[in-house]
Amino acid sequence: MIKNWFKNIGPGPLVAAAFIGPGTVTVCTLAGVHFAYVLLWTMVLSIIATIVLQEMSARLGIISQKGLAEIIRTEITNPIFKAFAILLILSAIVVGNAAYEAGNISGGVLGLETVFGNPYVEIGTINFNPLSVIIGLFAFVLLYIGNYKILERVLVSLVILMSLAFLITAIITKPDVSEIFKGIVLPKFPKDSILVIIGLIGTTVVPYNLFLHASLVKEKWQHPEDLKFARKDTIIAVVLGGLVSMCIIxxxxSIQSEGISNAADLAKGLEPLFGNFAKYFLAIGLFAAGITSAITAPLAAAYVATGCLGWESNMKSKKFRAVWMIILLLGVVFSSLGIKSIEIIKFAQVTNGILLPLIAGFLIWVMNKQSVLGNNKNNVKQNIFGFIILGISIILSLATMHKVLGLNIF
Incomplete structure (x- = not known):
């Protein structure tokens, strides 16, 4: 039974690996430190929304045997709207992932530094972190091999490692189970929690995962009969990813301290209370979260760029490799030199905030097209869930613009 389950694992764990990056770890840490278990219900909502959208994305990829970016290029016929959509997608996913990649690599580095200390090397007037290069090289080799099965196995292993690390850390802290249950089933909005709620949803329901899933799923499955495997794969992986986020919260x-602002601080804060073991498990989890996102972000950017521009979406093609190499190189340089491109990250946040409702809306529209999906188009129940999530994504988009740009929307 276990052997068959592993045989039928698809890109679901890669999707989970993509949304549990250092940003997610940081937001979940802040949620737990400032609001204890009260915001756990937000993760339940995020898990449901992610499953609904990722299932649609996977179904589209299997039935059409095309990526989401390719579908957008072919199905939007109005030239002005098509140009706007492609420009927005390229800006949000390709430029955005380049900005986030430094954070992904830095997250993996933080995990290593928690255990091994700070290995910065001075070259003239420049402080240089060799750990960023090591993580970058690991991601480079894995992506350059261009073999989906190898990529899948490595990322599944890292996701399992990350899941166990955060789960064991949560168990070590001996949480109050009744309070956890209340936090899961009773939605509450404590004072000053709205931005954290937005962050928890925004780091789980990720636009680039919709593109990544539709592109990767056709590497694994090619027939409508495989939809049942894809659904099971998606549900298990997203629920597992959501549970990891809950474990971080x-x-x-367990630590009520104003001095905790990221996962590295959390690791240090756990040490005096629960010993070295808690620190090491958390460090392993942070390292795995960083390195998995450092691999999936360039991969998603490459699928989006090649799909939007009509290039060959083959993991071994020169143009495909050129895109992820540029993203990875920028991430390694920015991370190793400690450069924080705040303005680029703000731009990426805004474009991703605008992109999510547009992509969710397009996805629901195309999932109702008989010409694309035949009998596998959305049913009434799927559309109801889809439109509810579309409404939430619009609110999230407005809130993101309010947060980043300071626009007086609310």
């Missing part, structure tokens, strides 16, 4: 809730 639960771990952080």
């Amino acid at each position: 639960i771990s952080a809730a």
Whole structure:
């Protein structure tokens, strides 16, 4: 039974690996430190929304045997709207992932530094971190091999490692189970929690994952009969990813300190209370979260760029490799030199905030097209869930613009 389950694992764990990056770890840490278990319900909502959208994305990829970017290029016929959509997608995913990649690599580095210390090397007037290069080289080799099965196995292993690390950390803190249950089933909005709620949803329901899933799923499955495997794969992986996020919140809730602002601080804060073991497990989890996102972000950018521009979406093609190489190189340089491109990250946040409702809306529209999906188009129940999530994504988009640009929307 276990052997068959592993045989039928698809790109679901890669999707989970993509949304549990250092940003997610940081937001979940802040949620736990400042609000204990109260915002766990937000993760339940995020998990449901992610499953609904990722299932649509996977179904589209299997039935059409095309990526989401390719579908957008072919199905939008109005030239002005098509140009706007492609420009927005390229800006949000390609430029955005280049900005976030430094954070992904830095997250993996933080995990290593928690255990091994700070290995910065001075070259003239420049402080240089060799750990960023090591993580970058690991990601480079894995992506350059261009073999989906190898990529899948490595990322599944890292996701399992990350899941166990955060789960064990949460158990070590001996949480109050009744309070956890209340936090899951009773939605509450404590004072000053709205931005954290937005962050928890925004780091789980990720636009680039919709593109990544539709492109990767056709590497694994090619027939409508495989839809049942894809659905099971998606549900298990997203629920597992959501539980990892919950474990981080639960771990952080054990420390009520204003000095905790990221996962590295959380690791240090856990040490005096629960010993070295807690610190090491958390460091392993942070390292795995960083390195998995450092691999999936360039991969998603490459699929988006090649799909939007009509290039060959083959992991071994020169143009495909050129895109992820540029993203990875920028991430390594920015991370190793400690450069924080705040303005680029703000731009990426805004474009991703605008992109999510547009992509969710397009996805629901195309999922109702008989010409694209035949009998596998959305049913009434799927459309109801889809439109509810579309409404949430619009609110999230407005809130993101309010947060980043300071626009007086609310």
